[in-house]
Amino acid sequence: MTDLEEEVLFQLSRQERELSVIALAERLSLGMKSLILLATLYQTLFQLEERALIGVSYVHAKKRYRITNQGVAAWQRDWKFYREHVNEYARG
Amino acid sequence: MREGNQHPPRSAQRFLHLFLRRDLAEEVSGDLDERFSKLVRTRSAIRAKIDYWIQVINYLRPFALRKGRLQKIIYYSMVGSYVKIGWRNIVKYKAFSAINVFGLALAMSVCMLIILMLADQRRYDDFHAKADRIYRMTLSSNYATTPQPLAAAIKNNYTVAEETTVLVPGPAGDAVYQTKLADMRGYFAEPSFFSLFSFALEKGDAATALQQPYTAVISQQLAVKLYGNDDPIGKTFDFSDRQLSFPQRFDGVGAPAVSWGTFTVTGVMDESKYKSHLTFDVLMSAATQPSLITAKKIEDRMNAWDWFYRPYTFVLLKENKSVAELQTALDDLATRTYTDKKNEQTKDLRFIPQKLSEIQLNLRGNDTNNRMPKVGYQFLIILASVIMLTACFNYTNLSVARALTRAKEIGVRKVTGAQRGSIIFQFLSESVVTSLIALLLAAGFLLLLAPAFKGLWLNKFLQFELPATPGVYGAFVAFAVLIGLIAGIYPAFYLSKYNPVKTLRKQLGSQRGKLGLRKTLSVSQFVISLFFITTAILVYRQFSYFMKFDYGFKTANIVNVELQGMDFEKFKNELSAVPEVTGISATDIIPATGTNNGIDIKKPGTQDEYIQTTVLQTDENFLNNLDVKILAGKNLPPRAEAPNAILVSKKALEKLGFVNAHDAIGQTVEARWSNEQLVIAGVFEDFTYRVLLNTREASPIVLRNQPAAFQYANVKIATNDPMATVKKLEAQWKKIDVIHPFKYEFFDQQLASMQQGVLDLVKVLGFIAFLAIAISCLGLLGMATYTTERRTKEIGIRKVLGAEDGAIARLLSKEFMTMLMLAIFIGVPLSYFVNNMWLQQLTARVEFGIGTAITGVLILLTLGIITIGSQTFRASKANPVNSLKSE
Numbered sequence: 001m002t003d004l005e006e007e008v009l010f011q012l013s014r015q016e017r018e019l020s021v022i023a024l025a026e027r028l029s030l031g032m033k034s035l036i037l038l039a040t041l042y043q044t045l046f047q048l049e050e051r052a053l054i055g056v057s058y059v060h061a062k063k064r065y066r067i068t069n070q071g072v073a074a075w076q077r078d079w080k081f082y083r084e085h086v087n088e089y090a091r092g
Numbered sequence: 093m094r095e096g097n098q099h100p101p102r103s104a105q106r107f108l109h110l111f112l113r114r115d116l117a118e119e120v121s122g123d124l125d126e127r128f129s130k131l132v133r134t135r136s137a138i139r140a141k142i143d144y145w146i147q148v149i150n151y152l153r154p155f156a157l158r159k160g161r162l163q164k165i166i167y168y169s170m171v172g173s174y175v176k177i178g179w180r181n182i183v184k185y186k187a188f189s190a191i192n193v194f195g196l197a198l199a200m201s202v203c204m205l206i207i208l209m210l211a212d213q214r215r216y217d218d219f220h221a222k223a224d225r226i227y228r229m230t231l232s233s234n235y236a237t238t239p240q241p242l243a244a245a246i247k248n249n250y251t252v253a254e255e256t257t258v259l260v261p262g263p264a265g266d267a268v269y270q271t272k273l274a275d276m277r278g279y280f281a282e283p284s285f286f287s288l289f290s291f292a293l294e295k296g297d298a299a300t301a302l303q304q305p306y307t308a309v310i311s312q313q314l315a316v317k318l319y320g321n322d323d324p325i326g327k328t329f330d331f332s333d334r335q336l337s338f339p340q341r342f343d344g345v346g347a348p349a350v351s352w353g354t355f356t357v358t359g360v361m362d363e364s365k366y367k368s369h370l371t372f373d374v375l376m377s378a379a380t381q382p383s384l385i386t387a388k389k390i391e392d393r394m395n396a397w398d399w400f401y402r403p404y405t406f407v408l409l410k411e412n413k414s415v416a417e418l419q420t421a422l423d424d425l426a427t428r429t430y431t432d433k434k435n436e437q438t439k440d441l442r443f444i445p446q447k448l449s450e451i452q453l454n455l456r457g458n459d460t461n462n463r464m465p466k467v468g469y470q471f472l473i474i475l476a477s478v479i480m481l482t483a484c485f486n487y488t489n490l491s492v493a494r495a496l497t498r499a500k501e502i503g504v505r506k507v508t509g510a511q512r513g514s515i516i517f518q519f520l521s522e523s524v525v526t527s528l529i530a531l532l533l534a535a536g537f538l539l540l541l542a543p544a545f546k547g548l549w550l551n552k553f554l555q556f557e558l559p560a561t562p563g564v565y566g567a568f569v570a571f572a573v574l575i576g577l578i579a580g581i582y583p584a585f586y587l588s589k590y591n592p593v594k595t596l597r598k599q600l601g602s603q604r605g606k607l608g609l610r611k612t613l614s615v616s617q618f619v620i621s622l623f624f625i626t627t628a629i630l631v632y633r634q635f636s637y638f639m640k641f642d643y644g645f646k647t648a649n650i651v652n653v654e655l656q657g658m659d660f661e662k663f664k665n666e667l668s669a670v671p672e673v674t675g676i677s678a679t680d681i682i683p684a685t686g687t688n689n690g691i692d693i694k695k696p697g698t699q700d701e702y703i704q705t706t707v708l709q710t711d712e713n714f715l716n717n718l719d720v721k722i723l724a725g726k727n728l729p730p731r732a733e734a735p736n737a738i739l740v741s742k743k744a745l746e747k748l749g750f751v752n753a754h755d756a757i758g759q760t761v762e763a764r765w766s767n768e769q770l771v772i773a774g775v776f777e778d779f780t781y782r783v784l785l786n787t788r789e790a791s792p793i794v795l796r797n798q799p800a801a802f803q804y805a806n807v808k809i810a811t812n813d814p815m816a817t818v819k820k821l822e823a824q825w826k827k828i829d830v831i832h833p834f835k836y837e838f839f840d841q842q843l844a845s846m847q848q849g850v851l852d853l854v855k856v857l858g859f860i861a862f863l864a865i866a867i868s869c870l871g872l873l874g875m876a877t878y879t880t881e882r883r884t885k886e887i888g889i890r891k892v893l894g895a896e897d898g899a900i901a902r903l904l905s906k907e908f909m910t911m912l913m914l915a916i917f918i919g920v921p922l923s924y925f926v927n928n929m930w931l932q933q934l935t936a937r938v939e940f941g942i943g944t945a946i947t948g949v950l951i952l953l954t955l956g957i958i959t960i961g962s963q964t965f966r967a968s969k970a971n972p973v974n975s976l977k978s979e
Binding site: 020021022025037038039040042043046061062063 | 123
């Protein structure tokens with residue numbers, strides 16, 4: 001999994017609602033502290049969608065993305081998940 | 093307010109839809125637009141536009157591309173490889189690459205300069221928030237002006253306009269505050285001016301500044317001149333109109349000062365902030381006009397539909413209205429207004445709306461500022477395109493010539509499965525890489541070229557600033573890619589058609605000797621070079637001829653002093669105290685400097701046609717002062733003695749039908765329009781009155797003595813130190829006029845400066861000729877180098893068999909010399925024919941002549957022979973052992 005894929009799943013997993021590309025790009029930019037090009041994000045979302053890690057719904061003909069159970073599982077396997085837990089453990 | 097009007101760059105949108113998958117188009121466009129709007133709100137419009145472009149370009153990746161032919165050709169994984177191979181080839185063949193890059197860079201720098209010029213012009217009036225909806229009304233007869241009542245008529249009678257405003261050039265004279273004086277030129281403007289345009293006031297309230305009579309909005313510069321650091325708002329100035337030339341500014345035209353009264357400053361505008369086709373020092377409230385009309389200070393044209401020479405009318409369309417609807421309204425208005433089809437001036441007249449953003453690049457008659465007409469850009473673009481084409485020819489020539497060295501590579505690629513399309517793409521990638529490298533060098537050349545261009549005399553009037561904005565950089569890159577494609581297209585198709593079996597069996601040798609295209613291109617290059625060389629020589633000779641031209645009057649040691657409304661006799665009396673002054677005369681216009689007035693005359697009581705003459709208002713000393721000979725009769729008498737007396741030139745006499753000059757003395761002629769009866773008091777020798785470029789033949793001239801019209805004093809001085817004498821003249825001037833500055837010019841320098849435009853043309857053409865010959869010689873050098881390299885073994889065998897160096901050099905040069913000769917045979921007649929077309933338009937002209945042709949041919953031959961000789965001589969001197977042992 002690439003850094004961006006991982007970050008996308010991370011951001012989606014924190015949301016209770018579905019996110020548009022623009023909203024996701026803004027969160028990613030903040031999270032990764034760098035400009036996320038929309039084309040790059042689109043491509044990543046396509047790839048995640050193909051692997052059924054994220055789901056898509058349409059609101060006013062515009063795509064909204066959410067993380068799937070498979071996506072959560074995949075992300076939980078990732079080291080970042082552990083890092084997040086380690087950090088929480090350290091804070092707790 | 094401006095943010096609301098911002099929209100994503102249309103060119104970027106179009107580009108996106110060109111390649112984006114259709115199923116993604118709506119989604120992606122929507123997201124990009126959303127992001128754009130957000131950036132406009134949070135950052136700036138320019139930042140948002142740049143971001144939009146970056147985002148669009150980033151979509152150029154396989155997943156987003158529409159499936160089509162292009163995608164079948166381009167294997168994206170190979171793009172990096174193509175660029176790498178291209179770069180390796182450039183590095184491997186350094187000499188050829190250097191020739192290609194240098195030639196392309198030279199030509200590209202000129203094209204980039206033109207891109208900068210166009211970008212500069214595009215910046216005009218882009219700051220108006222409602223620019224998309226603002227139109228200037230023009231006339232079908234190419235006038236930029238329209239009748240004054242048009243603005244109100246559109247607004248009141250039709251529903252298309254949200255707002256209209258009219259600008260009438262009017263105030264052009266002296267503004268005086270206490271002891272401070274400043275030239276001031278501007279428009280009468282309505283309060284709607286500020287709601288239509290986005291000019292903002294530094295001080296004052298734009299909504300009310302132009303409401304009351306005798307109020308004015310002045311420029312920051314004028315405010316500083318009149319009031320220094322004080323706050324100008326509420327302060328007054330006295331204004332005297334002198335009818336100075338405005339909006340186009342030429343010095344010297346004017347009239348005696350007429351006081352318009354006292355004006356109150358209600359606003360100050362910083363004009364330096366705006367790049368607009370409208371420039372002015374002052375906007376006087378249009379409400380002042382009725383008072384001035386009543387006082388007979390200005391003429392009443394507020395409701396004149398048949399007078400359309402001065403007012404500029406602007407319309408702001410309603411948001412839901414189109415320009416077609418505006419045109420319909422204007423057509424209806426013209427039909428209703430100009431029902432009198434007998435009036436020659438207004439018959440078939442139409443109003444044509446011109447978009448604000450298109451005004452600067454589409455100069456109309458009596459427009460508001462100096463700028464290059466479209467034909468000027470077309471001329472420059474043609475010149476630059478020709479030069480660019482010659483540079484592309486070099487690339488094509490050298491690439492095709494080197495075809496054999498790449499044949500094996502092409503064969504191997506085809507055998508391993510490459511399609512022709514991908515080979516074409518590979519070669520195009522190489523040419524684009526070469527072109528992009530040339531772009532870097534061209535940018536360096538541009539750094540030298542741009543200041544030189546800005547230094548041209550013409551730029552004093554055209555005022556190009558040549559900005560380097562992000563958009564311009566984008567245009568440069570796009571241009572370089574385009575040039576890469578143009579230069580590489582033929583070699584790409586040519587090389588990609590090779591049969592792999594033949595290339596691998598080395599059977600392409602049979603194609604040697606097929607130099608048709610290469611020869612044609614080389615010959616074309618030299619024809620172009622020869623044409624530019626001879627044209628540059630010819631224009632330079634024409635310039636020299638103009639500089640030495642005998643106008644028929646003496647200009648040496650004459651100082652022309654602008655009277656600026658001062659009484660001539662008063663000034664004349666003051667100058668009598670300066671011993672170096674040997675003569676003084678007065679005139680309304682300085683001859684041969686571009687301005688003229690006319691009068692039509694004929695013998696009274698005859699059915700003869702009126703003859704058009706140029707009229708000069710002078711005093712009785714004018715002819716003597718300028719050493720113009722009186723052929724018959726006497727000099728002009730003082731106005732009081734004979735108000736209807738005139739002098740006529742010899743040409744005027746002929747046109748009037750007099751055979752003998754003495755017969756004309758005392759005869760009466762009738763003036764058209766005024767029906768005055770004028771008496772011929774004398775006849776003088778013809779002199780050149782018009783600017784030389786405009787002179788078709790000696791124009792008939794009439795002299796009259798009307799002191800009220802005098803604008804200049806011609807002061808003849810006898811001194812070894814002219815500047816010291818000028819100081820004395822200035823001292824005398826200051827004694828009688830403490831307000832106006834002393835304005836003078838030496839007559840000979842004044843006339844010489846009229847030829848500066850021609851000198852600029854010489855410089856431009858000389859430079860273009862230099863580029864053309866440099867690029868052609870680079871191409872020739874490449875071809876000569878390649879040919880000698882390929883024939884190294886042949887030369888070795890010939891030398892071993894006893895051939896002499898000279899014979900080998902001749903053998904190698906023969907082909908190139910034939911091309912040069914062919915170029916001369918085509919180029920000389922072509923240059924003669926084309927140059928004679930413009931020469932014939934001038935009466936005062938040089939002839940093309942054999943000298944020009946020979947000089948051009950010698951320059952071409954010398955440079956050509958040096959270029960060819962450098963390679964052939966080297967090859968002929970080489971030791972045959974080295975060439976033969978190499979295989």
